[in-house]
Amino acid sequence: MELQIDFTAPILPGCSVANICIGDDLQIILDRLVSQSMRYEQSSYSTGGQWFSHVIVEGGTIGIIANDLKHIVRLWCSPPYSGKWKGRYLPGMTVGEVVQASQKQLAIHGVLVLDGVLGIGFTIPEQYNGRWYDDIDSVEQLPMDMRLDELNVLEDEWWS
Numbered sequence: 001m002e003l004q005i006d007f008t009a010p011i012l013p014g015c016s017v018a019n020i021c022i023g024d025d026l027q028i029i030l031d032r033l034v035s036q037s038m039r040y041e042q043s044s045y046s047t048g049g050q051w052f053s054h055v056i057v058e059g060g061t062i063g064i065i066a067n068d069l070k071h072i073v074r075l076w077c078s079p080p081y082s083g084k085w086k087g088r089y090l091p092g093m094t095v096g097e098v099v100q101a102s103q104k105q106l107a108i109h110g111v112l113v114l115d116g117v118l119g120i121g122f123t124i125p126e127q128y129n130g131r132w133y134d135d136i137d138s139v140e141q142l143p144m145d146m147r148l149d150e151l152n153v154l155e156d157e158w159w160s
Contacts, residue, residue: 014119
């Protein structure tokens, strides 16, 4: 029996969000969405000569990117997703909450990576309260009250 798509499922770095896994076949996931009466929007785009499918589920609660072979290569979740990573990280936390909960933070390519785990990270908003944060080197450059609404799950090699 296949797992149901679940907005409370634990988030697993480099692996899964909502019981959807990196490497899953996109069509199988779309069929599961339909069978669970979940709304989604699908579009395609090209970058670097490769086509990708982009799927937004239930108004952005989860997002999916699949390559031209229709294999999922990236996932993310946003509030109201309530599943957690390590029982403490979930989308919608503030920078201050993340800093307090983690031992180490790394800002790389617009993503805040925690505790040295490259398969998961929060998207750093490019703009917050009228200021731009698209080129930062450390978490100390971010406002502690900035909300981090997107938690990404990616293959460990995404940053290279």
